[in-house]
Amino acid sequence: INCDVGIYEIELTDEEKAEEEELYEPEEIVRRKLRRTIYCPPPMERPPSNAVTKIDLLEYGLTGTLVSELSHLKWLHRLNLNDNILHGTIPTTYGLFENLHFIDLGDNQLSGT
Template sequence: MHAVDSLKALSDNLVDPNNVLESWDSSLVNPCTWFHVTCNTNNNVIRIDLGNSGLSGQLVSDLGNLKHLQYLILSNNKLTGPIPTKLGGIPTLNQAFLLDNNPDPTRCA
């Protein structure tokens, strides 16, 4: 699965009343041009920064396919539901900021 597919799965699962995901065009092969996405020199997604964006919905297990992801910043939104266990399988993930949401840390999906 390509990074575009993983990020598209996330955006499809979120309600975005402030249109912060407007630049996430899945017809583009490379998500490195999208706002709130940072890539390394090899065009691998290393950071998703969607904190304070007014997003609601649930996280998707597809995020676990982003094998170079280092930072996942989703704090201060209205996310609910379980935290995907596949996030724990990302070897490069240094920090996942999920504060001030409503995910259920006792449930994993």
């Protein structure tokens, strides 16, 4: 199904409707009709070609603390800083990432949630 934003119901033919009504109790018919309703989410906005979408610095020997400004990277969806020598607290602004799907800060000396 190709659709824009919205909710669509798939219609049965008259023959399929008659079969459904003969085979199922009214409550089951309602449940089956709800399962045929499809929600199509709005299309995702695409990042500009120069946007930072991934930072993967696993085992780079990085030292120091995490900077809160990373959370300004609107299009970042992967952040991997695992197994470095980072210390300090995880900035609370990291909870503001809009599109982040993966984050790994393990094997560092970090605290916070």
